[in-house]
Amino acid sequence: MATTITGKLNKPANVFQAGESTGFGIRLGVKYRDPKTKEDAWCNYSAVIFAKSAGQIQFYQNALIEGSIVEV
Structure with a gap:
């Protein structure tokens, strides 16, 4: 099952070398409403993009600068 996150x-992005590639580490937080508790909650995601x-x-x-909206 595929999941798409927009944040x-x-x-x-945290930039690092990975062999012959450059890695870009990003972290996204998504706010959602918990249906059981009726409270706002956050879910954090991490992803790495290689170029x-x-x-x-x-x-x-x-593109991966502070304030950018990304979808992974």
């Missing part, structure tokens, strides 16, 4: 980056070519790396460096 706002509160911090820019190898210079064009891909530049795209992610420009």
